[in-house]
Amino acid sequence: MTSDAYAHVKFLREQLNHHAHQYYVLDAPSIPDAEYDRLFKQLQALEAANPECISPDSPTQRVGAKPLKEFAAVRHVVPMLSIRTETDTESSGAQAFDARLKRELALTGADAPIEYVAELKFDGLAINLRYEKGVLVQACTRGDGETGEDVTNNIRTIHQIPLRLKPQLPIPDVLEVRGEVYMRRDDFEALNERQRQRIAQGEKNEKTFVNPRNAAAGAVRQLDSAIAAQRPLSFFGYGLGEVVLGESGLSPFTTHWQWLEAFKAWGLPVSEHIAIAQGADQLVAYHQRMGAMRDALPFDIDGVVYKVNRIAQQQRLGFVTREPRWAVAHKYPAQEQITTVLAIDVHVGRTGKLTPVAKLAPVFVGGVTVTNATLHNEDEARRKDVRLGDTVVVRRAGDVIPEVVSVVEGKRQADATLFTMPHQCPVCGSAAVREAGEADYRCTGGLFCSAQRKQAILHYAQRRAVEIEGLGDKLVEQLVDTGTIRTLPDLYKLGLSTLAQLDRMAEKSAFNIVQALEKSKSTTLPRFLFGLGIRHVGEATAKELAKHFGTLDALMDAPLEVLQQVNDIGPIVAQSLRTFFDQPHNREVVEQLRACGVHWTEGVASGATQQLFAGKTFVLTGTLPSLSRDAAKEKIEAAGGKVAGSVSKRTHFVVAGTEAGSKLDKAVELGVPVLDETALLEMLNAGT
């Protein structure tokens, strides 16, 4: 091989490594994909012509190792420990840990707080990466902590893991980096979608995965690395195994944080959510902050980890059996649990939609006790094939409705029968039909169906609609079941004595409800429209309609073509509006509500106000003296303006209250006019 060709190979590898790092680790692509592919092919061609120059750390060598018969056992030079777990309540976990360490380090109140690094506890599997002279030579699993399995071929397929460390910093002769291999949630969903397609095409040996962790573990333990290469894995580094500084010239680091910084410099991915914490209070704050962020993260975590930052203190603290004394994991409530299906019910929603719901033996999951989990619809229930008596995995993440994720195989009772959707509404007995192209069955009973009536009333009464405070589901259930109310207007005929006669209703509460009903009579057109519960008419659509038509009567009589001219309204929504207002009983409900005194300000905004607001974008920041943020937004929108979340060159006005933050700075910087509440109200009243 000529020295020119060799230099070219070296150049291409450096380029490809650099761009791959930008793309996979930093998430900041530096060249178009096609350009990367071109460089890659060039390198492949050069290597094919000069096979003697192929080296294992070349970017062309990630995939292609032959399938294995079994994994070789690897004895860890430094055992891979686990960490102690605290599952206590919010603060006590961190507080107890910090107190214990202070005692063990003989620190007193006069000493500075202990410095920690707080990290996320990723829900994947631990891997040890061994680099010798900067080249990845081996990757193995934790195993029993003493001996793991050699999964190098599979780990090499993970693009985030450098095959050669970046020499941005001197590189130790031997460096073992420990961290977590995991699968992002979006990658997991896409993988399962592909798996489903394969199964549908008749591929017998394929299956879907229960959760990202299982999918990641399965991929790492594939004997054929060509399969592992198709599973989208990611990696975060968080710890060390054997380190031999050797002749690298690197001076030993004194803190864990410095090691994490060094990992980044060498091109290894480190989570952006690591933080320094001084003492227990800051650990508690981190635990809370990350708990609130948990569901918004692109990957699963099951807790946070606190580590003493100073290596000298770590060494003084040492180890107990298989755990370091200087680190602890503080878990969040699990978001998945296993339980059994006691029954499969069918729930009827406001629009008549039938939802299969699994009744479960109570389990504590995602921080609450769950007894119901949705199966979404017929197809989903069939796909998951959930049957009575089955053992299932349930998931509850954040505020999302609990769902059955999958059935645990091998525990099914022999006589368990397949679930089928009923063809009659389980509440009112009307026919339930599934239209072609729809996923859902719907009860055709309309307001004849008491389930739909209850939901319709709750929808009308909710805070975002006309808001009837205190009218919750238990009360509506009673009112409908006892025949006290049938339709929305009946609500306004409820008197103190009727309410006070109901179960568990004190006079005071009855009085409050009567007052809330009275208050709800004065509303806005968008809230009223939304409250009617017309299919496909959400809050945003209701606002557009109110803005366009100005009055309810104009809207009720608008033909299909006119409805379709409204901003953001397509044929489906337009048709749904027509269907609703073409039914005499729906018009009757509107008339009766009006007769009961329900009213809203009608009419388009006055000409002058419209001119000031039409097409103008406002941004609200800080606390206004009298208007809530929602109220200010409502007023601006009613006058024809828009409210946006962030300030840009296209912002027309910023409305600032007290404690306005960066949005106000930005407005000043861009020269956007800033209004206070008084100025805004003056503008709103300009035409009246």
Ligand code: IVH
């Ligand atoms: S440190 C000596 N840091 O949790 C400390 N572990 O039992 C060794 N894990 O098997 C572990 N995120 O798979 C550490 N930021 C993190 C982690 C983490 C997840 C896992 C790891 C280990 C288990 C601890």
